[in-house]
Amino acid sequence: MKIIVCVKQVPDTTEVKIDPKTGTLIRDGVPSILNPDDANALEGALALKDANSDITVDVLTMGPPQADYMLRECLSMGADNAFLISDRAFAGSDTWATSNALASAIKKMDNYDIIFAGRQAIDGDTAQVGPQIAEKLNISQVTYVQKMSYENGEVTVERQLEDGYEVLKAKTPILLTAVKELNSPRYMAVDKIFDAYQKEVTVWSIDDLDIEPSEVGLKASPTRVAKSFVPQNTTEGIFLEGTPEKIVEDLIVSLKEIHVI
């Protein structure tokens, strides 16, 4: 059985500041990390592998050559193989063009049972790439997975909703997107870090994929960013003071006044 986990290297947005004049991100000196939701997806796959050693977990990313470092992190957590699709032709891809490239790579990787992705990446927050891959591969999908199990070619998942969850059963092959409530990702183990650097990361350019240059990159991206800006905070916060008991009482009264509770 094979699980493919789609991962992305993103700037650590907790460290990112916005230039107040230009409204753009200041990315200088900001560390790159494995996207947090993708780490949950990888943990979900590795947990299945822990229970069944016949499972292979492959990680796939699209990005610049520096993404190799993040792929080594995934291998150090326990992934078996890593694939990087990297080409100047992919530069400027929006979610549509990105999912074209990733779906093409997944077709080449072949024989998968589950594709796992994070719900969304912290640098874009679109939550579109996972579902688009499923559509382009013409397989089922369940998003916002907060709990899952697998048995005999069938997954049972809890799909997170705003005020609850729904339980769904679906046959593989299937694409799932993970939310952070799914699990706590494991850390890298010392021995696996050294093993990770003994492994080969497979790098594919556009020539290795069954895809045309017109389907990827900036030109294939229908998304246009009209403007980016820092939202103005127009309301002032209210400070409650006093003993903890009084603060709680005041808070409840205030929330009731505005009909939140």
Added chain:
Amino acid sequence: MILKKEHELLRDAITKFVEIELKDLPEEIEELGHIPKELVDKLVRYKYLSPVIPKEYGGAGADYLSYAIIMEEISRRCASTGTYITAGASLVALPILNYGTEEQKQKYLKALATGEMVGAFGLTEPGAGSDAGATQTTAVLDGDNYILNGRKTFITNGPICDFAIVTAVTDKSKGSKGISGFLVESAWEGFSTGAHEDKMGIRGTETSDLIFQDVKVPKENLLGKEGEGLKIALNTLEAGRIGVAAQALGVAQGALDECIKYVQERVQFNKPLSAFQNTRFTIAEMATKVQAARLLVYNSALEKDNGINPGLSSSMAKYYAAEVANEVAYKALQLHGGYGYIKDYPIERIYRDARILSIYEGTSQVQQMVIAGAVIK
């Protein structure tokens, strides 16, 4: 120093682990008095407790530079956890790895790496501290067993150990060459421990005496050959010092981290402390010394990894890093002023934790003796 990608990734891994798992730990274990079992389990699982133990015995099979990075980053946040790691990872693991029989490795080294057993290293005695050759504990061969009598003192993990490496006199007429090493299980009759020492710092570790009253130690638990005990202990300390030197480096960096944070927040005379020239010069000196300590520590680890005897370099690294840790902790606390004297600020604990570093695993003065012995021909 430019590190390999593996070591950079290892540092990232530990940093992430520390941020989450050791976030509130140093304050908690001050009260608790021991390292929580859940944390030990995780240290075992990710092989932070067994970096240099080979894979065939359940360890990570990594190098000494990795061990140094682990010790540095863990101790940067929690010196007690650092002590717990180094007690097992080097003091107990190395003698068995370097001198143990295959049976001893299978039984004790594997159990140490997989967390099934906790080990302790018993060299120091009430009358034999820096003068390790003055050992009074005796082991007398009687048939298939040695009969062990004596007392070891200030033993890390003493109260919780499943076995201890113990040095004892087997032939008094041969002086320091009449001392031998043994693997002694705490469950054996006549093995007991003293009271848990109420220490100034590293209060998350458990320290006690080990007491032996006619303990029967099977002959196969002799470590190495008879008379090799002191050699085994001193060889262990040569490489083991890299771990304690890295711990001192981590404590120094941790004190510097706290200091930089504080001087940027604290405002006096309408300026943050960090804007005063005195503060800036002090921080510059601290940062430079911490980096110098780092280079000495990494250099010693790299010597060991490249088959060079690190005896001299590890003494220099341990001596310098321990002194720097104390100096940086002192200056960092001084820049905190009165707040640094209050337990609410981490620097109060770091200052106490730093104090042991120039004392255990060879005092600064013993390191100076080693260094002087090597350079004055």
